[in-house]
Amino acid sequence: MTIAPRLPDPKKLIKGATGDWEVVIGLEVHAQVTSQSKLFSGASAAYGGAPNSHVSLVDAAMPGMLPVINEECIAQAVRTGLGLRAAINPYSVFDRKNYFYPDLPQGYQISQYKQPIVGEGIVTVDLADGSAIEVGIERLHLEQDAGKSIHDQHPTMSFVDLNRSGVALMEIVSKPDLRSSEEAKAYLAKLRTILRYLGTCDGNMEEGSLRADINVSVRRPGDPLGTRCEIKNVNSMRFAGQAIEYEARRQIAILEDGGVIDQETRLYDPGKGETRSMRSKEEAHDYRYFPDPDLLPLVLDPAWIEGLKAHLPELPDEKKARFIRDYGVTPYDAMVLTLERASADYFEQVAKGRDGKAAANFMINELFGRLNKDGKAIEDSPVSADQLGAIVDLIRDGTISGKIAKDLFEIVYTEGGDPRDLVESRGLKQVTDTGAIEAAVDAVIAANPDKVAQALAKPTLAGWFVGQVMKATGGKANPQAVNDLVKAKLGIE
Amino acid sequence: MSVDTATVTRVARLARIKVSADEAERMTHELNSILGFVEQLNEVDVAGVEPMTSAVNTTMRWRQDAVTDGGDAGRVTLNAPLSDDNFFMVPKVVE
Amino acid sequence: MSLVTDLTALTLAEARAGLKAGDFTAVELTEAYVAAVEAARGLNAYIVETPEKARAMAKASDERIARGEARPLEGIPLGIKDLFATEGVHTQACSHVLDGFKPPYESTVTANLWADGAVMLGKLNMDEFAMGSSNETSYYGPVTNPWRRQGSNASLVPGGSSGGSAAAVAARICLGATATDTGGSIRQPAAFTGTVGIKPTYGRCSRWGIVAFASSLDQAGPIARDVRDAAILLKSMASVDPKDTTSVDLPVPDYEAAVGRSVKGLTIGIPREYRLDGMPAEVDALWQTGIEILKDAGATIVDISLPHTKYALPAYYIVAPAEASSNLARYDGVRYGLREKGDDIVDLYEKSRAAGFGDEVKRRILIGTYVLSAGYYDAYYLRAQKVRTLIKRDFETAYASGVDAVLTPATPSAAFAIGEKAGADPVEMYLNDVFTVTVNMAGLPGLAVPAGLSAEGLPLGLQLIGRPFDEETLFTLGGAIEQAAGRFSADKWW
Numbered sequence A: 001m002t003i004a005p006r007l008p009d010p011k012k013l014i015k016g017a018t019g020d021w022e023v024v025i026g027l028e029v030h031a032q033v034t035s036q037s038k039l040f041s042g043a044s045a046a047y048g049g050a051p052n053s054h055v056s057l058v059d060a061a062m063p064g065m066l067p068v069i070n071e072e073c074i075a076q077a078v079r080t081g082l083g084l085r086a087a088i089n090p091y092s093v094f095d096r097k098n099y100f101y102p103d104l105p106q107g108y109q110i111s112q113y114k115q116p117i118v119g120e121g122i123v124t125v126d127l128a129d130g131s132a133i134e135v136g137i138e139r140l141h142l143e144q145d146a147g148k149s150i151h152d153q154h155p156t157m158s159f160v161d162l163n164r165s166g167v168a169l170m171e172i173v174s175k176p177d178l179r180s181s182e183e184a185k186a187y188l189a190k191l192r193t194i195l196r197y198l199g200t201c202d203g204n205m206e207e208g209s210l211r212a213d214i215n216v217s218v219r220r221p222g223d224p225l226g227t228r229c230e231i232k233n234v235n236s237m238r239f240a241g242q243a244i245e246y247e248a249r250r251q252i253a254i255l256e257d258g259g260v261i262d263q264e265t266r267l268y269d270p271g272k273g274e275t276r277s278m279r280s281k282e283e284a285h286d287y288r289y290f291p292d293p294d295l296l297p298l299v300l301d302p303a304w305i306e307g308l309k310a311h312l313p314e315l316p317d318e319k320k321a322r323f324i325r326d327y328g329v330t331p332y333d334a335m336v337l338t339l340e341r342a343s344a345d346y347f348e349q350v351a352k353g354r355d356g357k358a359a360a361n362f363m364i365n366e367l368f369g370r371l372n373k374d375g376k377a378i379e380d381s382p383v384s385a386d387q388l389g390a391i392v393d394l395i396r397d398g399t400i401s402g403k404i405a406k407d408l409f410e411i412v413y414t415e416g417g418d419p420r421d422l423v424e425s426r427g428l429k430q431v432t433d434t435g436a437i438e439a440a441v442d443a444v445i446a447a448n449p450d451k452v453a454q455a456l457a458k459p460t461l462a463g464w465f466v467g468q469v470m471k472a473t474g475g476k477a478n479p480q481a482v483n484d485l486v487k488a489k490l491g492i493e
Numbered sequence B: 001m002s003v004d005t006a007t008v009t010r011v012a013r014l015a016r017i018k019v020s021a022d023e024a025e026r027m028t029h030e031l032n033s034i035l036g037f038v039e040q041l042n043e044v045d046v047a048g049v050e051p052m053t054s055a056v057n058t059t060m061r062w063r064q065d066a067v068t069d070g071g072d073a074g075r076v077t078l079n080a081p082l083s084d085d086n087f088f089m090v091p092k093v094v095e
Numbered sequence C: 001m002s003l004v005t006d007l008t009a010l011t012l013a014e015a016r017a018g019l020k021a022g023d024f025t026a027v028e029l030t031e032a033y034v035a036a037v038e039a040a041r042g043l044n045a046y047i048v049e050t051p052e053k054a055r056a057m058a059k060a061s062d063e064r065i066a067r068g069e070a071r072p073l074e075g076i077p078l079g080i081k082d083l084f085a086t087e088g089v090h091t092q093a094c095s096h097v098l099d100g101f102k103p104p105y106e107s108t109v110t111a112n113l114w115a116d117g118a119v120m121l122g123k124l125n126m127d128e129f130a131m132g133s134s135n136e137t138s139y140y141g142p143v144t145n146p147w148r149r150q151g152s153n154a155s156l157v158p159g160g161s162s163g164g165s166a167a168a169v170a171a172r173i174c175l176g177a178t179a180t181d182t183g184g185s186i187r188q189p190a191a192f193t194g195t196v197g198i199k200p201t202y203g204r205c206s207r208w209g210i211v212a213f214a215s216s217l218d219q220a221g222p223i224a225r226d227v228r229d230a231a232i233l234l235k236s237m238a239s240v241d242p243k244d245t246t247s248v249d250l251p252v253p254d255y256e257a258a259v260g261r262s263v264k265g266l267t268i269g270i271p272r273e274y275r276l277d278g279m280p281a282e283v284d285a286l287w288q289t290g291i292e293i294l295k296d297a298g299a300t301i302v303d304i305s306l307p308h309t310k311y312a313l314p315a316y317y318i319v320a321p322a323e324a325s326s327n328l329a330r331y332d333g334v335r336y337g338l339r340e341k342g343d344d345i346v347d348l349y350e351k352s353r354a355a356g357f358g359d360e361v362k363r364r365i366l367i368g369t370y371v372l373s374a375g376y377y378d379a380y381y382l383r384a385q386k387v388r389t390l391i392k393r394d395f396e397t398a399y400a401s402g403v404d405a406v407l408t409p410a411t412p413s414a415a416f417a418i419g420e421k422a423g424a425d426p427v428e429m430y431l432n433d434v435f436t437v438t439v440n441m442a443g444l445p446g447l448a449v450p451a452g453l454s455a456e457g458l459p460l461g462l463q464l465i466g467r468p469f470d471e472e473t474l475f476t477l478g479g480a481i482e483q484a485a486g487r488f489s490a491d492k493w494w
């Protein structure tokens, strides 16, 4: 389970005033466990809700309340561990992390400190240039989320809502294996994909279901690790990239100035595009971890773990490999198609019994583009896989041209309907009748004697005639047939 | 091991209990008396001994994932010294 | 119909029989207790009286009895330690920090009692957050022990932390009381008041709804007039609770049936390490009496060794404060209880907690915070938990060798005067629990039963320690001691 140490990659170094620097990044991702109820109470784990409405007396830390662990949260952590190709620890312990804060009603967070439920694992991360890196997972542990303090409701008071308090989180800690903001973003994206495939976290960053604490340090290539700073609670991929870029340059500037980096907690301010020190967090923390005496150790039956393993869905890496193998799509297309499990499922439905490459092309170029424009997820696509498959079939058997296919797709997208019927009813069928095309070509030639003269002198201008004929036939003419006829009639090669 | 007044003051701060200089002084003596008493544990050979995790030999029961609680904010904030619109109110916390 | 002049003189079992026979009604019984409670206010055992609630519950009990639907504790008036959450009723662990707190929930143990038909008389005084051995740390002031030394009017402590519970049972101002025991808080006050108290095996009673002191040690149990009453009450209090995953899923036996069983064939271990230097001769003599009683009743007496006994108390004073420092972090003035004005949130916390907690509680929070703090965890907490393993192992070895129960004195002395140990070193007070604390550390059941009087006429108790979940044997042995030694009651002076 060990990954070979990475050698400094010249392409990823940052140029400073005094030479190159390597940035080293590790992420602690807090992923909200998908479950009905909270980790230790029966209150709803759903996002939102009126203030303190998703709160049990346990979550509000009333005197004498006790935690009772949610079986599904344990299963979700184990599924995630398996998906991260990580070691599942059959014996783990819940600890109390003690500190005072208004959104922490118990005065401690129940977390796992020395003995987490999941140990080391590996994530393969695909990069934009087609290469891939392996990122080590240090551990995954279960813990409680905190409540929320709202500061803008009153001039001198903060308002505390405990709806989030006690919701189950998985803290997924990577090894410091990332070397650029691009890599960090790609890792986050891949992690999100895996979690969503597993159904263990919805990955919704706007709702805070996925947030990252980012550890950043810089060093001269080949040097030991530098002092790191932790950027807390980054809740978007874009901000993660910006925060890392800013922080790396900030540290380089300090070091090149002969300064030293203070190990500290920082916050990314997206408005200003900079990180700043969280001084309030600087008070020496002493969390006084100790095993929670209200909870016995968490002991997992190996057979139970095996049962979860047996029901694990196919994961993105496996699916991607299968798409390349079975459907002949390019690795890039396979990666794009497997980013979301729903897209991959859609693709498979379209590609079944059809040309995989054609299906992939149409999905990626037409469907994804259109959905993106509307901000729609594949689950909400107005065009079903069957409808899209029918369009691909119509192109394939020459009933419609690629150009018409786009129009047809737009009609199906906005109005619905069976693509085959639409082709008939809207007269979108490709014209292959040479007589009709010939008439159209003759008409265009007759109407444009000046262009004919020019085309004879400059044969590439034949394309203009092709365009005119296509226009005249409403795009339904077979472009190849038009091209051949134009050339023949004009007498050019 | 024994503690000095500065340590007691630091520990009181960690525990969020305001102590005056006099109290810290008095508590230092009391705490040292207790720490002196527990010192005798150092006589015990604990090599190879597992720390106790549970007084009884039993395994932790798990509950099924279902929403069985919550939905009554009034009950949650019933005893709050200061609340508004079912929020708890505290002096402004600045980050 | 027999004429009963003082209904409060009856034991729980006798009252149960009287109610069943129709000798008196539950309302009559309750009225007798409500009057007795009022007359005994000088003892400061109750901090809250709930006579209206009691009357309503008693009335409902009479209706049930009339319908032939009486439950096991139908119409039995009880006192409830302030540590137990009682819905809509003052529940403040006798701490200022929980000022005004009325929980919108009922503890599992008290809910079990009400479901069995018991009647609530009110909330009983206790050491603040159950931290103390004399009931002098209560925000509501000390409780006075109904017992007095011969020829003296000096007020004595009832022991702690369940001092209100023990005093109320001894003063016959309830038929029985709930109590809790973290280091001896049921057994020590029972011994100081001539009552019977049992701390069951850890996990036997649900901790849900009981204000936590030290989670790995806390257990609820009853304090009662005699062994049978204690058995009846424990049967009702005990249950497996889905809300407390440390409660154990074992059927609750009919403890009462164990009272009066023969002790023939039982083997009783006498641990040599409990013979302390400087222990009063009368305590040693009492222990000897207990040995003779059980031997005469047919038990086999064997000497045993529990070599880590002396380390139980120091280990306890690490584990219990550590857990308490964390358990008491929730008292911060935000969601309930006392709140002092603060310039900012930290100031609010520090002032509320400084004003809300008494000295003993502060002391333990600070010790607990210190032993868990960075760099000290291994030296203190981890080591103490290892010592705990050794203490438990000592008992396991004894039980494996065929010992059925262990007999020891319950306390190193009889009750002392209020204020007598107040100014002393805190450790001196802690030594009160030297015989009882091992039982909590090992999670075992322990029963305190009175067995004689001191030279000054104060009750002295013996402790029986059993195998895990073998409370029945303790009731059998306790019953045998009680039968031979007789029962002890304080003369009414209040």
Ligand SMILES: [Mg+2]
Residues within 6 Å of the ligand: A028, A171, A213
């Ligand atoms: Mg972290």
Ligand SMILES: [Zn+2]
Residues within 6 Å of the ligand: A030, A143, A171
């Ligand atoms: Zn975390």
